[in-house]
Amino acid sequence: MLLPSQPLSCDLKFWTLTKKQRYKLKQQKLLYIQPLNRPWDESETKILQIPRAMFEVGYHIPAQHEISFLDLNLRTRQRPNWSVEQILAEVLENFQPDLILLSFPTYAQGGQVKKILLAVKELKPRVKVILGGGVLNLIGDAPQKLWCWPVDACYWGNGLQLAELVEAVLTTESSCFLFQPDLEKELKTKLLDGYKAEDFYTSKGRFDFDGYLKEAREVELTPIAFVEMARSCDSFCNYCAFGIEASLRRCRKPGTVLKEIRYLAEKGIDYILIIDPTFGMAKGAADFLLRELAAFHLEHPDVKFDVITRPEYVTEDFVRNLKAAGIVRCGVGMESMSQESLDSLAKTSKPQMVRKAVRNLAAVGIETRLFHMLLPGKFSQETLEFLLQLAHENISFVVQSSFLRPLPNSKSQDQFYTQDRTVFDRQQDTLEQLLEYLLINLAFSSMDLDFEDSELRALIEKTFKEGKNLKTLFSQSREGGKLVLKIGGYAFTESETHAPMEQCITKKQRG
């Protein structure tokens, strides 16, 4: 049984340490652990999403230390019948780290992060652990303070004070909790910029990036990359995790981004998602990048890009530039085609802007990824009608649905699954949301299911034309206390273990 970490009385702000204390250390061994993105389907996925934060953290680690990375998304594929605990035991035994850098990328991954943490501490009780990642921006030091997780420090921010924190944790007596109290101050600092891509992806010569890519390809995973142009946004849509830091949008120089893209292309990466929650908002930077990418695209026509933006930015000029730059998919925040729902989400865009954006993208042959939000108690007929119209016009789009839920905070302890917005949760979600989810995801191309059923689409259309309620297409029952919904040869069975939708839906066998 693991004990919670030590009393609060020994809390230290890390900059209270003297310079001498910080730098007296000789080489230490640091192990960064990246949890699984989707614990349920690691054996089926064909791609490896290169975790950008892993390299950003590695870059900041002081040069005298050795650093190694354990990306569980890769290692579980290399050791197909091993448990995460067995993998951790092997790596800890071989590497013998002094400090673990444990990544907590999204709240939904919390259950798994906790499992890794407890396994690490069980195997090596004296090893120190720093927990870090985007989630900490929302929950601060709650894992240590409120949830009593055995960690030595929680880190949030842009990475610039990370080196100091690492030194402080390494020099401080074990069990003293180190923390960063000033989120606002850290977020006002600039993003890491002007680095050499090679230094970035090799942790300044300490990591074999080529070997990592080779290992991925050996187990038939295709690596795809995320390069980051900007963090945060200036909108205050009330469902977005950026809400609290929305006013602190930070951009990096497009020249840095471009060099990174060139480096990745040389390594054979041919799919790159440009992280900028609203691409085009930083107009000068986006224009520069698109111009340069247009030239790059002529040299590397096989490298494809994916961006995300708001519908109002998707003008005819803009899509022409996207196309010339090799962008093949553009995510657009549709959320809902019902104006009332958009208002309740504090969205500034309008349904007509979404219509225009999708058509503009289609005109140049770019696929739209429509971010779709399911609101409790609401069923949006307008959204279904819109998608039917797009299908009629042969417009290429893919839907990414999310159940709207309150954002996590430090008190939503252990309710991690509630933040996976692609999973139906009987405690919070409503039947209307589920019906809308099923109709849209079964009948149209979606990120969750690997098929789209045109017969069901025709049936929906017919039902509309006859003026009947779409709910009449479903039969509803309970099996062993679980809700079962049937429609057009498909059955959805509610999961008690928060299984993803694809596992809750069974499909008829076509004869």
Ligand code: B12
């Ligand atoms: C790429 C991405 C993904 C990828 C992740 C691929 C990968 N492995 O890299 C995929 C597609 C898998 C993904 C999935 C999801 N995502 Co996502 N994703 C992002 C995105 C666009 C970029 C994250 C990123 O890499 N940023 C760049 C890095 C460098 O920044 P960073 O992580 O903040 O890192 C800094 C610090 O946090 C720190 N740090 C980071 N890690 C560590 C680790 C240690 C040890 C330390 C010390 C420091 C540290 O160092 C960096 C310094 O600059 C963000 C939105 C955004 N623009 O940030 C959303 C975002 C992180 N995702 C989000 C969500 C909600 C999800 C999902 C839960 C969606 C869903 N299904 O409902 C799923 C989770 C899947 C699951 N079931 O577990 C939310 C997270 C909200 C929250 N705080 O929980 C975000 C913020 C989007 C949003 N606006 O709501 N996502």
